Structures are given as structure tokens and as C-alpha cells.
Amino acid sequence: MAGGMLIVFLVLMAIIGPHVVQNPDTYNSNLINPTFSRPNGPWGGISLAHPLGVEPVTGRDMLARIVVGAQYSLLIGFLATVLAVVIGVFFGIIAGYFGGWVDVLIARAMDVFLAFPLLVFAIALIGVIPDSAWGLSGNTLRVFLLVFVIGFFAWPYMGRIVRGQVLSLREREFVDAARSIGGRGPYILFHELLPNLVAPILVYSTLLIPTNILFEAALDYLGVGLIPPTPSWGQMLSNAVTNGFYYIDPMYMVIPGLAIFIAVMAFNLFGDGLRDALDPRTR
Amino acid sequence: MTKPRKLAIAACAVLTGLTLAACASASGSGSSNTADVGPNSNVSFSAGVTGVVNPSSAQGGTLTFAENSTPDSFDPGNTYYSWVWDFSRLYATPLVTYKSCPGSCGLQLAPGIATGLGQVSDNGLVWTYHLKHGLKFEDGTPVSAEDVKYAVERTYDKSVLPNGPTYFQTLLADPSYPGPYQDRSKNLMGLTSVTTPDPYTVQFHLQQPFPDFNYVVALPQTAPVPPDRDTGANYQLHPISTGPYMFQSYQLNSQATLVRNPNWTPNEDPEAKQLASKVVIKLNVNADDIDNRLMAGDIDIDAGGTGVQAAAQAEILSNPSLMKYSDDALTGFLWFAYIDTKVAPLTNVACREAIEYAADKTDQQTAYGGPYAGGAIASTVLPPTIIGYQKTDPYDALTQPNGDLAAAKSELAACGQPNGFTVGLAYRSDRPREVQAAQSLQAALARVGIDVQLHGYPSGTYYTDFAGSPDYVHQHDLGIDMGGWGADWPDGYGFLDELTNGNTIAPSGNTNIEELNDPVVNRMFAKATNPALTEAQETAIWPQIDQQVMKDAVILPEVYGKSLLYRNPAVTNVYVQSYFGMYNYAVLGVSS
Numbered sequence: 001m002a003g004g005m006l007i008v009f010l011v012l013m014a015i016i017g018p019h020v021v022q023n024p025d026t027y028n029s030n031l032i033n034p035t036f037s038r039p040n041g042p043w044g045g046i047s048l049a050h051p052l053g054v055e056p057v058t059g060r061d062m063l064a065r066i067v068v069g070a071q072y073s074l075l076i077g078f079l080a081t082v083l084a085v086v087i088g089v090f091f092g093i094i095a096g097y098f099g100g101w102v103d104v105l106i107a108r109a110m111d112v113f114l115a116f117p118l119l120v121f122a123i124a125l126i127g128v129i130p131d132s133a134w135g136l137s138g139n140t141l142r143v144f145l146l147v148f149v150i151g152f153f154a155w156p157y158m159g160r161i162v163r164g165q166v167l168s169l170r171e172r173e174f175v176d177a178a179r180s181i182g183g184r185g186p187y188i189l190f191h192e193l194l195p196n197l198v199a200p201i202l203v204y205s206t207l208l209i210p211t212n213i214l215f216e217a218a219l220d221y222l223g224v225g226l227i228p229p230t231p232s233w234g235q236m237l238s239n240a241v242t243n244g245f246y247y248i249d250p251m252y253m254v255i256p257g258l259a260i261f262i263a264v265m266a267f268n269l270f271g272d273g274l275r276d277a278l279d280p281r282t283r
Numbered sequence: 284m285t286k287p288r289k290l291a292i293a294a295c296a297v298l299t300g301l302t303l304a305a306c307a308s309a310s311g312s313g314s315s316n317t318a319d320v321g322p323n324s325n326v327s328f329s330a331g332v333t334g335v336v337n338p339s340s341a342q343g344g345t346l347t348f349a350e351n352s353t354p355d356s357f358d359p360g361n362t363y364y365s366w367v368w369d370f371s372r373l374y375a376t377p378l379v380t381y382k383s384c385p386g387s388c389g390l391q392l393a394p395g396i397a398t399g400l401g402q403v404s405d406n407g408l409v410w411t412y413h414l415k416h417g418l419k420f421e422d423g424t425p426v427s428a429e430d431v432k433y434a435v436e437r438t439y440d441k442s443v444l445p446n447g448p449t450y451f452q453t454l455l456a457d458p459s460y461p462g463p464y465q466d467r468s469k470n471l472m473g474l475t476s477v478t479t480p481d482p483y484t485v486q487f488h489l490q491q492p493f494p495d496f497n498y499v500v501a502l503p504q505t506a507p508v509p510p511d512r513d514t515g516a517n518y519q520l521h522p523i524s525t526g527p528y529m530f531q532s533y534q535l536n537s538q539a540t541l542v543r544n545p546n547w548t549p550n551e552d553p554e555a556k557q558l559a560s561k562v563v564i565k566l567n568v569n570a571d572d573i574d575n576r577l578m579a580g581d582i583d584i585d586a587g588g589t590g591v592q593a594a595a596q597a598e599i600l601s602n603p604s605l606m607k608y609s610d611d612a613l614t615g616f617l618w619f620a621y622i623d624t625k626v627a628p629l630t631n632v633a634c635r636e637a638i639e640y641a642a643d644k645t646d647q648q649t650a651y652g653g654p655y656a657g658g659a660i661a662s663t664v665l666p667p668t669i670i671g672y673q674k675t676d677p678y679d680a681l682t683q684p685n686g687d688l689a690a691a692k693s694e695l696a697a698c699g700q701p702n703g704f705t706v707g708l709a710y711r712s713d714r715p716r717e718v719q720a721a722q723s724l725q726a727a728l729a730r731v732g733i734d735v736q737l738h739g740y741p742s743g744t745y746y747t748d749f750a751g752s753p754d755y756v757h758q759h760d761l762g763i764d765m766g767g768w769g770a771d772w773p774d775g776y777g778f779l780d781e782l783t784n785g786n787t788i789a790p791s792g793n794t795n796i797e798e799l800n801d802p803v804v805n806r807m808f809a810k811a812t813n814p815a816l817t818e819a820q821e822t823a824i825w826p827q828i829d830q831q832v833m834k835d836a837v838i839l840p841e842v843y844g845k846s847l848l849y850r851n852p853a854v855t856n857v858y859v860q861s862y863f864g865m866y867n868y869a870v871l872g873v874s875s
Contacts, residue, residue, distance in 0.1 A: 027726045029646055029685075036597065037653045057649050057719050058726075138736070227737055229722045242715045244593025 088158025096166025671825025703732025775825025
């Protein structure tokens with residue numbers, strides 16, 4: 001419940017927030033101590049005008065960057081999850097229902113994907129992609145790529161769960177009944193099995209979102225994410241660590257860290273709650 | 284003119300590679316109540332930049348260095364790290380070396396194992412060096428001219444010794460020589476462009492006149508190597524010493540211990556001293572750990588010489604009692620942005636001048652790490668520690684460090700783009716400081732309507748595939764390209780040639796990224812290589828080139844790189860050698 005409320009809050013923040021806060025790219029050099037490139041004042045320069053303080057070096061408003069960063073984090077996390085769920089459910093249901101060589105093929109493919117050194121691959125892939133491709137350019141292309149890379153490699157997790165569920169469901173009487181009155185593969189798959197899978201799919205999707213948000217932050221952290229000056233939580237963390245700001249201005253690391261923590265916790269709590277509600281046995 | 288092209292690019296790559304550590308260390312500072320304590324409040328701060336700190340001739344003690352990483356090699360013929368060049372003076376003396384003294388004096392050459400600087404023939408093609416008599420290796424065997432020749436020969440084989448500079452290969456008359464490891468000639472002395480008429484004379488035969496050749500033989504590569512003791516790639520484990528110290532033990536990439544060389548006399552290299560009885564260097568030590576142990580007095584000098592990390596920096600700059608043991612040294616590096624003359628609308632000089640005026644130099648300085656660990660605001664191409672530097676300020680970088688927006692707007696109008704224009708900017712996305720600098724330049728130029736699109740690239744291929752490829756630059760409208768530059772020797776030629784000479788524009792690995800082909804500049808370079816020129820006449824040309832390049836507005840100087848160095852108070856004879864931009868390791872001692 002708390003998780004749900006937090007999610008609603010985060011989503012509202014991501015949608016409405018960017019129109020309310022200041023421009024996240026505006027420099028405020030006057031708020032920075034030139035000798036130490038650290039914000040003036042305690043707690044990373046927290047003031048009425050800048051409730052979360054300002055960035056070291058640039059003096060950009062932290063609240064604005066966190067809020068706009070939330071938009072990208074949630075968008076990428078959500079879209080990547082949708083992609084993973086669509087692919088995962090499709091292949092999982094087919095593998096589970098038909099069994100035999102189809103199952104072997106798909107299950108082994110899932111194993112390959114799970115064993116893939118994903119991070120290395122993602123870094124290499126995003127590193128070689130040019131500035132513009134497929135009619136997209138700049139950050140639009142980056143968002144698209146991040147969604148693809150994250151989502152495409154996350155589907156086996158969903159696929160395995162769905163396959164497992166289908167393996168037991170397909171032996172149940174209602175499936176036999178559907179088959180006996182002449183139901184064919186596609187009908188049984190999507191009209192008989194799928195509705196019974198909604199609960200686990202929903203639960204695991206919710207749990208996949210925070211994983212994907214974290215992965216997006218990790219890619220940003222490694223410098224293969226969004227293009228600066230677009231705000232991103234992962235890049236703020238990365239900047240704080242590689243530039244040594246965690247010592248000089250700890251708030252610069254704490255605030256994006258907290259943002260990631262809250263977002264991940266919200267989805268996890270929500271997912272757990274959902275599982276408890278939909279599956280009374282785990283209570 | 285000879286173009287040490289591959290070479291100089293390697294130089295750039297390695298030297299900038301070196302500063303990565305500096306880039307990764309950051310800017311920073313203490314708690315808020317000490318924000319007003321500035322280094323100016325202490326008179327002893329940076330005493331080692333202008334004078335010798337703790338002069339002493341006391342003998343004995345152990346001098347301890349520590350290094351965050353490892354050397355590329357301790358072999359004097361196989362290193363391109365400037366700190367190893369500095370450190371190698373302890374055990375390898377080249378023909379010519381640098382005067383051991385603080386300030387601009389430390390940029391001047393002095394004889395090493397040679398009796399004097401080189402004598403050049405009238406046609407500028409033959410350089411002759413005479414060796415001092417009575418020189419010995421650490422084992423007592425005499426040093427002969429053939430050992431110097433052999434030392435140069437072995438640097439030709441890049442499959443065995445891949446790291447060092449390749450000036451000899453590009454400058455000398457025998458470029459296809461394979462190196463002694465594949466040499467089939469008798470005595471392994473097959474390099475025809477270095478001759479040894481007698482045991483005390485070495486002659487270098489050049490393809491074309493090269494007035495800066497003395498600087499080339501001042502590289503550690505001319506330190507003599509006895510052919511029968513050369514072990515190829517393993518020579519780094521025990522280079523045979525001609526300096527005040529010799530290797531006692533070296534556990535590869537862990538720790539090396541050097542002891543006094545009994546066969547060394549001050550006559551061998553008057554620019555080095557033999558004070559401490561032992562020199563220890565610890566490798567692969569965590570950078571923050573080095574800083575803490577420096578301040579605790581457990582380590583004497585950080586060998587890497589790129590300055591302390593952010594944490595120690597904040598501690599030092601806010602504490603006067605620590606500040607007096609630190610020095611704010613110019614590194615000899617310029618951090619800047621190329622402005623490409625072939626990318627519209629920057630083909631018009633007024634549009635380029637608009638960028639020069641509109642940039643916020645203070646923000647740039649903050650982005651590079653602030654005034655102490657980042658650098659001083661720059662207004663010329665040549666940094667102050669290069670021979671030929673002359674202070675000028677054509678775009679008011681020093682008087683109006685936040686930018687002159689009115690001037691920028693009138694230049695924009697003169698260029699026919701009164702509302703600004705859109706241009707791409709290339710930077711290395713794995714360099715945190717460069718990322719900050721790129722964003723700050725973007726924000727500053729937006730103030731006059733110049734819309735900058737950022738394009739980040741990996742630093743490994745930045746000069747080969749992206750900013751260094753004119754085709755790529757043109758296709759992607761990369762009118763502004765961030766860069767950093769340091770020279771292998773501290774004169775105007777070494778710094779400016781690859782950067783601004785029109786004949787250095789190359790299809791890949793381009794270092795003249797602004798694609799400047801200004802006949803005025805080119806003529807001055809041609810003039811400077813005339814062998815009949817005196818040194819003073821040659822030196823007078825560099826500021827003229829600098830000013831002409833600035834007039835062309837193809838380089839936006841940002842900062843002259845600086846690093847904050849810390850020395851253990853027990854170290855004696857310590858000062859910053861301007862050539863290295865770090866402490867002179869050859870003369871240090873320790874007081875007990």
C-alpha cells in the first residue's frame with residue numbers, strides 16, 4: 001500500500017514535476033565556492049530557492065535534476081519492462097504449452113540469454129551506436145537503445161516463470177475441457193491460459209521495474225546512458241564518485257542515491273503487496 | 284620539415300593518459316566554515332615552485348616514493364611516462380639532461396654524460412656529442428660511445444620495447460633499421476645513422492635539419508646500455524645504472540629498492556645528487572592511501588606527480604599548517620577547445636571570435652578542478668612553463684573571465700549570425716572533468732544564442748576516429764572539440780608544431796583539429812627550422828606564432844593545467860622542476 005502511494009507520487013512527480021521546477025540546466029556559478037568547486041553553505045547548498053541544494057561545480061538545481069531525472073528513469077524502467085514482459089510471456093507460454101522440441105529450443109535460448117555478459121554487451125553496443133540511426137538522434141535514440149538493451153535481455157526471467165506456470169496449468173481440467181470441445185492452440189493459449197497467468201505476470205512485472213531502473217542507473221553510471229546535460233540519477237552518482245565529490249559534498253551522492261533507493265523500494269513493496277493480495281497461499 | 288607525427292600523437296596520448304589520474308582527482312574543499320581560508324593566507328604555500336625548500340647536503344636516510352599505478356617500464360629506453368622520465372634520472376643519465384633548478388631555469392638543457400650540448404654541422408644534418416672521460420657503469424666497466432649508440436638502437440624494436448617515443452626513428456637517416464634484436468650485423472651495431480668515430484664521440488645523422496635535436500637526446504633513451512647486459516624486455520628489472528643510484532631489487536609492479544651506485548661521481552651528472560643512502564618506490568598503492576601516508580610522513584613523495592586526490596586536497600587547502608608543505612605546480616599542459624575553421628559558420632573568423640568572447644573562463648576553470656588543482660585561466664596557446672611564452676590577452680580572458688557578451692554579440696553580427704547558430708561539440712565522455720567543461724561551455728555559449736550539441740566519444744579512439752578525423756568532424760558538424768595538450772620538450776616548436784602547423788593536418792590521428800592552414804603561421808614555422816638561426820632568434824618566433832593563432836581564433840584556451848603536490852616536510856632540496864611539472868626526483872634528500 002505504501003509502495004503504491006510512493007509509486008503514484010513518483011509518477012506524478014515525473015509527469016508534472018518538470019513543469020514546476022526550475023530549468024535543470026541553468027548554471028548558478030555564484031552559489032559555488034570557486035576555490036573548492038563545492039556549493040556554498042551547509043548540506044550541499046540547501047536553501048529556500050534550492051530545496052535539495054545545488055550541484056558542485058555547476059550550481060545547477062538538484063531538485064530540478066532529480067525530478068527530470070525521475071522522468072527518464074521511470075520511463076526507461078517502465079518501457080523496458082513492457083518489452084521484457086511481452087517477449088517473455090509470448091515465448092514462455094508457447095514453450096510451456098507445446099513442450100517437446102519447441103520447449104527445448106526456447107528454454108535453451110533463455111539459458112543463453114541468462115548466461116550472457118549483459119553489462120559488457122550493453123557497453124559495447126551503446127559505444128558503437130552512432131549519434132543518429134533509424135531516423136532517431138541524440139537522447140531519443142539513447143532512450144530507445146536503453147529500453148531495447150535492458151528489455152531484450154530481461155525477458156527470460158519472465159519467460160521462465162510463465163513457462164513453469166503453463167506447465168502445470170496445461171494439465172488442468174479446464175484446459176482438457178477446452179480442448180475436448182475443439183479449442184485449438186492459439187485459443188487455448190490466449191483465452192484459457194493467459195487469463196490465469198495475469199496474477200504472476202503482474203507481480204513479476206512490478207518486481208522487474210526496479211531491477212530495470214537500477215540497470216539503467218548502472219549504465220548511466222558507466223557513461224553509456226543518456227547524453228549530458230540531460231539529468232540522470234546514475235550519472236549524478238557516477239560524477240560524485242569519480243570526481244571525489246562524495247568527500248567534499250556528500251549530499252551530491254546521497255540525494256540521487258536516495259532517489260534510486262526510494263524508487264526501487266516503492267516498486268518492490270508494491271510488487272510484494274500485489275503478490276500477497278493475489279496469491280493468498282504465500283501469506 | 285620533419286614531422287614526428289606518430290610520435291607526437293603517442294606523446295599526446297600518453298601524456299594526457301598520465302593526467303587521467305589528475306582528471307580523476309577532483310576539485311574540492313573543506314567544511315563550510317573554512318571556506319574563506321584561501322591558500323593566499325599562507326606565505327610558504329608553493330614555496331617549492333619558485334625556490335628550493337630545505338636546501339641541505341646532509342647524507343643518509345631512506346627516500347620513499349609511492350605510486351598509485353605502475354610504471355610503463357623502468358627501462359629508460361621503453362618509457363613514455365613523464366614521472367618515470369623524472370625518476371629515471373636517479374639511475375640513467377642521458378647525453379643531455381635538464382638543469383636542476385626551480386623556476387624557468389629548470390626548462391634549460393644541461394650536459395648529462397656528454398661534455399656539452401650537441402654541435403651541429405653547417406648543413407644542420409649531423410649532431411656531434413662528446414662523452415665525458417672516466418664514466419663507469421654500476422659494475423665498474425667504462426661507458427663508451429657504443430653503449431649510447433646501442434641504447435638508441437634498441438629503441439627501434441617496438442616489438443620488444445613498445446612504449447618509448449620514436450623521434451629517432453622519424454628523424455634519423457636510417458628509418459628502416461630493425462633494431463639490435465633482429466640485427467644480423469657483427470657486434471649488433473648496424474644502425475648507420477649513429478656513428479662512433481672514437482669511444483668518446485657519438486654522431487647522429489639526420490634526414491632533415493632539426494634544430495630541436497638537443498631536446499631529443501635529452502630523452503632517457505640516450506642513457507647508455509651495455510649490449511652484453513641487455514635482456515630486452517626484462518632489462519626493466521635491472522637497468523644498468525649510470526646515475527647516482529642503482530637497482531638492488533625490483534619486484535615487478537610491487538616495489539623497487541635502489542642503493543647508492545659506488546661507481547658514480549658527481550662529475551658524471553652534476554644535475555643529480557646522491558644524498559639519501561637508499562631510495563624505495565612502492566607501486567600500486569591506493570591513491571588516497573598515498574595522500575594519507577604522505578601527510579603522516581610515512582611516504583616522502585608521490586611519484587606520479589599529478590597531485591593529491593580530492594579528499595587530501597580539501598584537507599590541505601583548508602589547513603594552513605598543511606598548506607605550507609604543498610606546492611601548486613603548473614603541469615605544462617593546456618586544456619582548451621579547438622574551433623574548426625572548416626565547419627560552417629566557423630569558417631568565418633568573426634564567428635570563432637564570438638566563441639572566444641562568450642566562453643565563461645571561470646566556469647571552465649571550475650570544471651577542470653578549480654584554481655589550485657585544475658589550472659590557471661589561460662589566454663594564450665603556450666603555457667607559462669614553455670620557452671617562448673609571452674603573456675597576452677587578446678580576448679579579455681583575464682580581465683573579463685565571465686565572458687564579454689557584448690563583444691561576442693557584435694562579433695556574431697559581423698559574422699552574419701546575429702541570433703547565433705547551432706554547432707556540435709566533441710568531448711571525451713570518460714574524462715569527468717572534460718564532461719563538466721563541455722557542459723559549462725554549452726551553457727556559456729547559450730547566453731549569446733549559440734546552440735551547442737554535445738557529442739561524447741571514448742578517449743581511446745578520440746584522436747583516431749572522431750575529433751582527429753577531419754571527415755568525421757565535417758560530417759557531424761563538430762565545430763568545437765575539447766582537447767588537452769602537453770609537449771615532450773618545453774619549447775615552442777615542441778608544443779605548437781603538431782597543433783597549428785598547416786602541414787600536420789592528417790586524415791586520421793589529426794592533431795591540428797582546427798584545420799588551421801594559415802600561410803603566416805606556416806611561414807614562421809619554416810623560418811624557425813633554418814639551422815642558421817640562433818637560439819634567441821628561434822625563441823622569438825614562438826610568441827609570434829602563438830599570437831597569430833590566437834588572432835585566427837582557432838584555439839579557445841581554457842586553463843593552464845596545475846596540480847597540487849604535497850611533500851613530506853622531512854624531504855630536503857625539494858622543488859618543482861618546470862620541465863616535468865613535478866618535483867625534481869634527482870636531487871632529493873631526507874633529514875632524519
